[in-house]
Structures are given as C-alpha cells and as structure tokens.
Amino acid sequence: MLASRLVKRFKCAAPAVKSGRNAKTLRTAPAPSARPTVVSRSFLGSDLIRGRTNSNQEFAENPKGVPSSQYHRTSTRYTNTTPELLQILSAKDSIPHREPQGLMDGLVNRIVRFLRVASDAYFKDDLIYRAMMLETVAAVPGMVGGMMHHLRSLRRVENDNWIRTLLDEAENERIHLFCWLDVLRPTWSQKWLIISVQAVFFTGFLGAYILFPKSCHRFVGYLEEEAFKTYTHLLEYIDSGKIKDRPAPKLAIDYWNMPEGSTMRDMTVIIREDEADHARVNHSMANMITSLRKRDMVYTDITIDDSVFETVPGTHIVPGGTVEAISKAAKQNEKKL
Ligand SMILES: [Fe+2]
Numbered sequence: 001m002l003a004s005r006l007v008k009r010f011k012c013a014a015p016a017v018k019s020g021r022n023a024k025t026l027r028t029a030p031a032p033s034a035r036p037t038v039v040s041r042s043f044l045g046s047d048l049i050r051g052r053t054n055s056n057q058e059f060a061e062n063p064k065g066v067p068s069s070q071y072h073r074t075s076t077r078y079t080n081t082t083p084e085l086l087q088i089l090s091a092k093d094s095i096p097h098r099e100p101q102g103l104m105d106g107l108v109n110r111i112v113r114f115l116r117v118a119s120d121a122y123f124k125d126d127l128i129y130r131a132m133m134l135e136t137v138a139a140v141p142g143m144v145g146g147m148m149h150h151l152r153s154l155r156r157v158e159n160d161n162w163i164r165t166l167l168d169e170a171e172n173e174r175i176h177l178f179c180w181l182d183v184l185r186p187t188w189s190q191k192w193l194i195i196s197v198q199a200v201f202f203t204g205f206l207g208a209y210i211l212f213p214k215s216c217h218r219f220v221g222y223l224e225e226e227a228f229k230t231y232t233h234l235l236e237y238i239d240s241g242k243i244k245d246r247p248a249p250k251l252a253i254d255y256w257n258m259p260e261g262s263t264m265r266d267m268t269v270i271i272r273e274d275e276a277d278h279a280r281v282n283h284s285m286a287n288m289i290t291s292l293r294k295r296d297m298v299y300t301d302i303t304i305d306d307s308v309f310e311t312v313p314g315t316h317i318v319p320g321g322t323v324e325a326i327s328k329a330a331k332q333n334e335k336k337l
Pocket residue numbers: 135138172173176227271275
C-alpha cells in the first residue's frame with residue numbers, strides 16, 4: 001500500500017527521450033514551442049488579477065506547479081537582467097576563488113575538491129543532470145543556517161540579520177532547481193537518489209553547523225566556487241554544440257527579468273552569477289564569524305549587504321541591491337557628471 005502510494009507520488013508525466021549516455025534513465029522535457037498563458041496560484045493576488053503566469057505548458061502538466069517568480073524576488077541581485085548585462089556577465093572569464101587560510105580551511109577545501117572529483121567521475125559529460133542534482137542539495141545549507149540563526153535569535157532574544165540572507169540563498173537555489181526541472185525531469189529512481197543524498201547531507205550539515213558554523217560557511221563558499229566552474233563548463237558545452245541550446249523557462253525569464261527570447265545559455269550565465277554571489281557571501285560570513293567570536297557572537301547590527309560584493313565590471317548596484325549594466329552612453333554621462 002505504502003509502496004504503491006510512493007510510486008504514484010513520484011510518477012513523472014514527461015515522456016522519456018533517448019539520447020546520450022544515460023538514455024535509459026534520463027527524461028528530458030521537450031523544448032516549449034509556445035508559451036500559453038496559464039493562470040496559476042500565486043503568493044501575490046495581483047498576479048491572478050492580471051492573469052499573469054509563472055507557469056508554462058510543461059509545468060502546467062505538473063500538478064505540483066512551480067515557485068512564484070515574484071515571491072522572494074529579493075533572493076537574487078539580478079532582477080533587471082538586460083541583454084547588455086547578460087553580455088557582460090557572459091564574457092566573465094575569472095573564476096572566483098579564495099585561497100584557504102589555516103588548517104580547517106585547508107581541510108574543508110580538500111573535502112570539496114574530493115566531492116568535485118567524485119562528481120566528475122559520476123556525471124561525466126551529463127552537465128544538465130549534474131546541475132539539477134547539484135541544485136537539489138545546494139538549497140539545504142541556507143535553510144539549515146537560516147533555521148539555526150532563527151532559533152538562536154528566539155532562544156537568546158537577540159536580533160540576527162543573517163537569517164534573511166541565508167533563507168534568500170536557499171530560495172534562490174530552489175529557483176535554480178525548478179529552472180533545471182523545466183529542462184530535465186528526474187525519474188522516480190533519480191528522485192529516490194535525491195532523497196537519499198538530501199537525507200545524508202541535511203543530517204551531516206546540521207550536525208556540522210551546530211559544531212563548526214564557520215567551517216560550514218567556508219565549505220559552502222568553496223562548493224559555490226565549484227558550482228561556478230560547473231556552469232562555466234556547461235556554457236562551453238553549449239557554445240561548442242555538445243549541448244543544444246533551447247528557450248529559457250518562463251520561470252527564469254520572470255524571476256531574473258530576462259529579455260524575451262532568452263535561452264538556456266542566458267539562464268546558465270545568470271545562475272552562474274548567483275553562485276558567485278553565494279561564494280562571496282558565505283566566505284564573508286565565515287570571515288565575520290572570526291571577528292564576531294571576539295564579541296561573544298552577537299549578530300545584531302551585522303548585515304550582509306551589498307558592500308560585501310565586488311561589483312561586476314561594467315555594472316553598478318542600485319538601491320535595493322539590483323545590479324544594472326552601465327551602457328556606454330550612461331558611462332559617458334556619469335563621467336560628465
Ligand atoms: Fe544554484
């Protein structure tokens with residue numbers, strides 16, 4: 001009875017498409033030929049009134065739906081993704097990296113390097129499958145950290161400005177996951193793998209966060225650096241034709257406010273940039289814990305704000321944390337001013 005209910009729960013609607021190494025196991029969702037308007041339940045009632053949608057045909061087939069593109073919009077800095085900004089971010093060739101300092105940093109870095117080698121061996125060239133699996137676990141640390149800080153704040157009756165940042169990170173990763181789910185649907189056996197990995201990772205990370213919060217943020221920082229590399233490889237594969245480009249999911253276009261007609265490549269560019277931000281924030285948090293310890297770990301008045309980010313060349317941050325591309329004309333005007 002329980003088994004049949006679970007099988008029913010994980011049954012996938014998308015047809016199987018045979019291609020590549022994992023032809024027998026992967027189910028690739030067909031590229032959308034049109035984007036019909038489907039009114040879906042939204043956290044914002046105004047969406048319903050305007051008849052807006054955060055769903056496309058593929059997701060409409062999935063009764064569980066997709067996250068609202070409006071809800072937790074602040075979980076990304078890239079809420080005004082112009083073609084110009086995409087061009088600038090796409091041309092970025094430097095990979096963010098922080099050199100390990102000290103014994104624990106070195107150990108954490110080695111663990112991440114080991115996970116990288118193991119992932120390379122398991123996924124090989126299936127980079128979209130890899131991205132999807134990566135995002136299923138990437139949303140765990142932010143939620144664990146957010147939960148721990150939330151409970152700490154309640155317990156100590158102290159304000160804690162890290163909670164929102166960590167929960168935003170978790171939400172941002174969840175949006176990444178749903179964007180990849182539009183491209184690739186996991187089979188029920190892959191969902192079991194996801195559940196198993198999450199169960200182990202959540203338990204392990206929670207235990208580690210209770211004991212070594214600083215090293216956990218450092219671990220996430222290095223993990224995000226690897227995610228940046230993975231997405232850089234994916235971009236190379238798309239550019240060389242090894243992976244066929246396709247229209248970006250409607251969710252991605254709405255969430256990052258991307259230009260109509262954006263592709264999976266554009267989506268990859270912007271996800272990669274989110275990962276770079278996660279790396280910077282988590283490394284910053286690890287650094288801050290060192291200084292906070294000297295003040296009895298008081299998180300009051302400590303905010304991860306835009307000052308911890310390096311502004312991407314050719315862009316600037318406007319109030320609200322939005323990143324905008326600076327056009328040549330605007331640059332010249334700014335110089336005149
Ligand atoms: Fe991600």
